[in-house]
Amino acid sequence: MIGFKKHRGLKRYYKNLDIKIDLEKIDRLDFDSEQSWFDDWFLRFHLKPYGNNQAWFYNWHLHFDRRGYGNNSFKARKPHLDMLFRHFDILVEKTKDLKTGFQLYAVLLDYHSSSDALFLHPPKPDGDQFPFKISDLKLTTTLTNKSLNDYIDHLEGYEKRHGQAGEAFCLIFKKNVGQPFW
Numbered sequence: 001m002i003g004f005k006k007h008r009g010l011k012r013y014y015k016n017l018d019i020k021i022d023l024e025k026i027d028r029l030d031f032d033s034e035q036s037w038f039d040d041w042f043l044r045f046h047l048k049p050y051g052n053n054q055a056w057f058y059n060w061h062l063h064f065d066r067r068g069y070g071n072n073s074f075k076a077r078k079p080h081l082d083m084l085f086r087h088f089d090i091l092v093e094k095t096k097d098l099k100t101g102f103q104l105y106a107v108l109l110d111y112h113s114s115s116d117a118l119f120l121h122p123p124k125p126d127g128d129q130f131p132f133k134i135s136d137l138k139l140t141t142t143l144t145n146k147s148l149n150d151y152i153d154h155l156e157g158y159e160k161r162h163g164q165a166g167e168a169f170c171l172i173f174k175k176n177v178g179q180p181f182w
Contacts, residue, residue, distance in 0.1 A: 070113030074147035105173040137161035142168040
């Protein structure tokens with residue numbers, strides 16, 4: 001069939017999601033220095049910083065379903081979400097002694113699993129756009145994906161805010177971890 005690619009090794013892929021820690025790959029993510037966060041981004045992608053490229057790094061994030069396996073099925077999306085929140089808890093611990101302000105949050109889109117991401121947002125040296133202030137978010141859900149909404153409702157210890165920006169989304173964070181969003 002043209003346009004259809006069979007994905008081999010999915011059983012092993014999903015098994016590895018249960019144990020894999022992506023933060024271990026980022027060996028230059030030093031929580032003691034703002035500059036080292038900036039350096040890590042450019043070293044990972046073999047780029048040389050110039051001009052206004054610093055803006056790229058100051059909203060550092062990880063995507064957990066890069067291929068979009070969970071776009072068509074919540075059964076395929078759930079292991080990626082479990083991995084995202086496992087990483088969220090690891091970052092909560094790593095940021096406890098952080099010497100700068102930050103915002104730690106996840107954004108989940110209604111039907112685009114490949115866009116689900118975990119964000120760590122420290123201040124830029126020029127003070128621009130930190131902290132993010134988001135005023136039009138709601139406590140009531142805007143999600144139409146019932147399975148995702150049920151998953152989010154069962155998360156304990158997280159604050160949830162919902163919004164609409166082309167697609168319904170949920171912003172998830174923990175109280176007293178980093179700067180608030182309002």
